Amino acid sequence: MKIKCLSFMELAFLSVCLIFIFLVRTKYVLSFLFSLMILIVFENQITNYKVKLKKGKKFLFAFALVLFVYIxxxxxxxxxxxDHFTLNQLRLLFQMPLTMTIFLGYLFQARLNDFNWDITPKCFFIVVLLFILIESATILDLQTESKTISFYIKNFIQKLFYPSIIEEVLFRGLFINGLLAFNKREDSANIIQSFIFGIVHIIGYKELSIVILLSTSIQIFIGYIFGKIYIKTKSLTPCILLHALIDAI
Incomplete structure (x- = not known):
């Protein structure tokens, strides 16, 4: 059974995610559902039939090592x-994940030029549309805030550097390609990476609760969207752009 580009496994997985999201962030459910529908409707417009994902077991080994250091x-x-750190010390701390991702990847011959970085105008438009849909509830809430456009532009540039590039190379680039090299199907590989992507976000909390655990379904769902875009476009750039836009809000 398939609905366009979704397998039965994906439908079951996404249904569970949406149920959990409904329990903790009800207002996000419709926007997330509409974003998924847009991704399905415009599947052919973003699919790159000329490029193949560069599978390799080395990517999974690199992912495991990088994730360990990342944690x-x-x-x-x-x-x-x-609070007492200087600006240069803070910059060094935030540069560590980027440097670590690149150089630890090289230990397994996993290089940035192994990945495709193209983005078409159609894909760019769909990415912006997905961003508007995913963050529609948040964007409406921001109307009451006094932050300027320049604030969001600066925030976008910062998020573009970290975590967007880091996490997209790590989870969508290294992890998905590594899983595919071990004969995982695209749908199961995407589900696995999105689940791990969501669970990793728990590390940011000093105390855990049922609400926090259920809230990871939001990151899991978004991680699935990123993975689906990567599998279809064969490019990290659309994922990085959408990731940075979401994190900038």
């Missing part, structure tokens, strides 16, 4: 009071 860095951020 250590996150725990460090949570355990240290950075």
């Amino acid at each position: 250590i860095i996150q725990f460090f951020f949570n355990s240290v009071n950075t």
Whole structure:
């Protein structure tokens, strides 16, 4: 059974995510559902039939090592009071994940030029549309805030650097391609990476609760959207752009 580009496994997985999202962030359900529908409707417009994903077991090994160091860095951020850090020290801390992702990947011959970085005008338009739909509830809430356009532009540029590039290379680039090299189907590979992507976000909390655990369904759903875009476009750029736009709000 399929609905356009979704398998039965994906439908079941996304249904559970949406139920959990409804329990913790009810207002997000419709916007997330509409974003998924847009992705289905415009599947052919974003699908790149000329490029194939570069599968390789080395990508999964690189992912495991990078994720391990990435988690250590996150725990460090949570355990240290950075209020007394200088600007240069803070910059160094935020540059660590980027540097670590690139150089640890090289230990397994996983390089940035292994990935496709193209984006078409149609894909750019769909990414912006997805952003508007996914963040529609948040955008409406922002109308009461006094923040300027320049604030969001600066925030977008910062989020473009970290975590967008880092997490897209790590989860969509290394992880998905690594899973596919071990004969995982595209739908199951995407579900696995999106689940791990969501669970990793728990590290940012010092205390856990049922609400926080259920809230990871939001990151899991969004991680699935990122993965679906990557599998269809064969490019990291649309994922990075959407990721940065979402995090900038």
